[in-house]
Amino acid sequence: MAGCELDSLEETLETHLPEAELREVKRILFGKQTEKLDLPACAVDAASERNFELKGYKFEATQEQLRPPRKVRVGLVQNHIVLPTDAPVLDQINAMHSRIGEIVEVAAMCGVNIVCFQETWTMPFAFCTREKEPWTEFAESAEDGNTTHFCQELARKYNMVVVSPILERDEQHSTLWNTAVVISNSGNMLGKTRKNHIPRIGDFNESTYYMEGNTGHTVFQTQFGRIAVNICYGRHHPLNWFMYSMNGAEIIFNPSATVGALSEPMWAIEARNAAIANHCFTCAINRVGTTLLFGFTAHHDFGHFYGSSYVAAPDGSRSPGLSRTRDGLLVVELDLNMNRQISDKWSFKMTGRYAEYAEELSAAVRHDFKPNIVKE
Amino acid sequence: MAGCELDSLEETLETHLPEAELREVKRILFGKQTEKLDLPACAVDAASERNFELKGYKFEATQEQLRPPRKVRVGLVQNHIVLPTDAPVLDQINAMHSRIGEIVEVAAMCGVNIVCFQETWTMPFAFCTREKEPWTEFAESAEDGNTTHFCQELARKYNMVVVSPILERDEQHSTLWNTAVVISNSGNMLGKTRKNHIPRIGDFNESTYYMEGNTGHTVFQTQFGRIAVNICYGRHHPLNWFMYSMNGAEIIFNPSATVGALSEPMWAIEARNAAIANHCFTCAINRVGTTLLFGFTAHHDFGHFYGSSYVAAPDGSRSPGLSRTRDGLLVVELDLNMNRQISDKWSFKMTGRYAEYAEELSAAVRHDFKPNIVKE
Structure with a gap:
């Protein structure tokens, strides 16, 4: 352990376990091994110079007779803030743009098709403070803000879909939102999707800043597949993931900001x-x-x-995580054909009895709902 | 590794990792450490003589001002079949009764209040064969079968709630079911609850034997807390767990029969x-x-x-698992006050927006549902 934080769970296991045990432990913990992806030397060198971790893996699907593979490379970016939180707001935003710009350039070298940044990526995570100023000054228009324009340039330059989670200012409704802006690889804005579930955890309450999203479970058809964005605390709600999937999502991004003592396990x-x-x-x-x-x-x-960004596959396997401590770019090649293959094998959607759950849930949400409890 | 199967993930980590790293790895993997439970020497000796693993842990909740702790001890039993699968059916059932009887006696020594056995515990797991005979001969009446009578005796003798998952023969409807019989510590049958989701995985199809259960999401009020039983494949369906919880379950048992290559990760x-x-x-x-x-x-x-039976808590922590290879009894003391404490802290039920999901799900199950997909 370098310093007081463990750098990486996976590396700790790899350092200490004998080979045969390591193989079994990794199978049980992480599922079928994800192979390493060969990344170009220029990308490896650039990541090293720019002081961020670069890792690449691939999930492979079975070759089918009628469909060609549907390979897509996603890029997950995790990073520190760049300037101190008392620096001028615009300086902080510009410094974040600059940092993300140099990471996305490496993503482009690695052939990334869809990149996603962390939650409210242009700002420090300040929603724990309860104060409004200067944090609300980081909010921008989803359609016309500098950050969206910046991401549109990246998208066009690198032919890359960009998922840009920001603090959104909606001037028309005089509201703030926690929003992901989705930009097509053409550079056009495909749309926006808002955080559906807002944390109220202990004395921490993000609804001081923004309320539950009103964009439902929108899925975005991109050239590289259908994607959705489940922002941060929404990951605790299985129904949220589920409804994105019911709307056709093949990849669901979960840009987050969460700390070790609270949520790491x-x-x-x-x-x-x-x-x-x-x-x-x-x-x-x-x-x-x-x-x-x-x-x-x-x-x-x-x-x-604690970073630890990762990709999970429908077959129960997952990629290793990025570091718990360093900026990083995780490049993962997915074959989207795996989704239907696993669905055909495991049949959860066919065995899900959803019509009955729709009825049960409709009854359960009523204030006068009587739970089905059997007593002696 | 003793032989070709790893005995225990946790023990492998404990054997090889240095202490500081082990502590962090366990925190990240398993959450807040579950303390060991002191078990009586007579129980430890009996388990050793009877050749099964005995482990004990406890999850503690915060002391409250207005509610006393609500401590309950659950016992999870995992075991091999006893006789070869071509032995006479009644001999196989009796041998299983005998084996379970000696394990439950040890559970009683450990102060277990609620014991649960594995799925269709009186029989070999034969639903992979597709043949009916002799497997359907293992089916019994939930109300009047020998196995229920056997469990009622255990319940009365040890003042223990018994959850007994069997293959049920329903003479009235000429059907078989995959059913858990729930017996009160008084010895009375509290009720039964049937497997809600029936696997069709690859060429493996349990609906050859029984269909989706018709008992909904019944919760059983016992002297020791409100319990529910989500049988085997139902664990893949988040809505199934959810609806038991909406009906008030404080502990949900998941008696299963599943193999390594398929589901272990x-x-x-x-x-x-x-x-x-x-x-x-x-x-x-x-x-x-x-x-x-x-x-x-x-x-x-x-x-x-692969065994590996375990208990998970609402705070994200979990107990170590039983062995991957041996018969075992896992005794875990829970303080049910933790449920409300964690609910008050994390607020998933308040932030769940269930009324909106009821509407969305009702729409999504229609054959002419139009997914919400945005295109360029």
């Missing part, structure tokens, strides 16, 4: 369970580092954001 | 995700050993049932 469980239960791929992204917030009353130090 | 994910998502305890039980089936056409050797 759940991190490897929830997105992976969603991939299994819904016969789709899920991409869990978390920021890294400890954000110090100056001069505010609540949670100056929210804790350690 | 999912095993540690699904029941645990359910405990997290529903603010309740879940108890995952799997049989052990390799069941050889004689003289039948499909799947003589279904594979290795």
Whole structure:
């Protein structure tokens, strides 16, 4: 352990376990091994120079007779904030743009088709403070904000779909939202999708800043597959993942910001369970580092954001995670044919009895619902 | 590794990792450490003599001002079949009764309040064969079968709630069911609950033997807490766990029979995700050993049932698992107060937007449902 935080669960196991045991432990913990992806030397060198971790893996599907493989490369970006949280707002945003720009350039070298950044990526994670200023100044228009324009340039330049989770200011409705802007590889904005479930955890309450999203479970048809975005706390809600899947999502991104003491043992469980239960791929992204917030009353130090971004597959396997401590880019090649193959094998959608659940749930949400409890 | 199967994931980690790394790895993988439970020497000795593993752990909740702790001890039993699968049916059943009887006696010594056996515990796991005889001869009446009478005796003798998953023969309707009989510690039958989701996985199809259950999501109020039983393949369906929880379940048992090559990487994910998502305890039980089936056409050797029974808590933590290879009894003390404490902290039920999901799901199950897909 270098310092007080473990760098990587997987590397710790690899360092200490004998080979035969390691193979079995990894199979039980992580499923079928994900092969390493060969990445170009220029990308490896650039990542090293720019001081971020670069890892590549691939999930392979069975070759079919009638469909060619549907291979797509996703890029998951996790990073620290760049400037101190008391630097001028615009300087902080510009520094984040610059950092993300140099990571996305490496993603392009690696052939990434769809890149996703962490939750509210242009700003420090300040929703623990309860104060509005200067944090709400980070909010931008989803359609016309500088950050969307910046991402549109990236998308056009690299022929890449960009998922850009920001704090959105909706001038028309005088509201803020926690929103992911989805930009096509053409550079056009495909649309936006808002965080459906807003955390109220202990004394931490994000509804101080924005409320539950009103964009439902929109799925975006891109050139590289149908994608959806389940933002942060929404990963605790199986119905949220499920409804994105029912609307056709093949890959569900989960851009997050969460700290070790609170959620780390759940991190490897929830997105992976969603991939299994819904016969789709899920991409869990978390920021890294400890954000110090100056001069505010609540949670100056929210804790350690533990990174560990990973991709989970519908067959129960998952990629290794990025580091718990470093900026990183995880490049994963998926063959989307795996989704239907696993669905045909396991049949969860056919055995799900959803019509009966729709009825049961409709009854259960009523205030005068009588639970089905048998007593002696 | 003793032989070709790893005995235990947890023990492998404990054997090889240095102490500081082990502590962090266990925290990340398993959450807050579950303390060991002191078990009486007579129980430890008896388990050793009777050749089964005995492990004990406890999950503690915070002390409240207005509610006393609600401590309950659950017992999870995993075991091999006793006789060869071509022995006379009644001999096989009696041998299983005898084996379970000696394990439950030890559970009683350990103060277990609620015991649960593995899926269709009186028989070999034969649903992979597709043949009916002699397997359907193992089916019994839930109300009046020998096995229910046997369990009622155990319940009365030890003041223990018994969850007895059997192959049920329903003479009235001329049907078979995969059913858990729930017997009160008084010895009275509280009721029965049937497997809601029936696997059709590859060429393996249990609906050859029984169909989807018609008992809904019944919860049983026992002296020791409200319990429900999600049988085997139902664990892949998040809505199934959810609806038991909506009906008030504080502990959901998942008696199963599943093999390594098929499901092992999912095993540690699904029941645990359910405990997290529903603010309740879940108890995952799997049989052990390799069941050889004689003289039948499909799947003589279904594979290795990997045991690894465990208990998951609503705070994201879980107990270590029982062995992957041995008969075992896992005794876990739960403080049911933890459920409400975690619910009050994380608020998933309040932030779940279930009324909206009821509407969305009702729409999504229609044959003419139009998914919400945005295109460029």
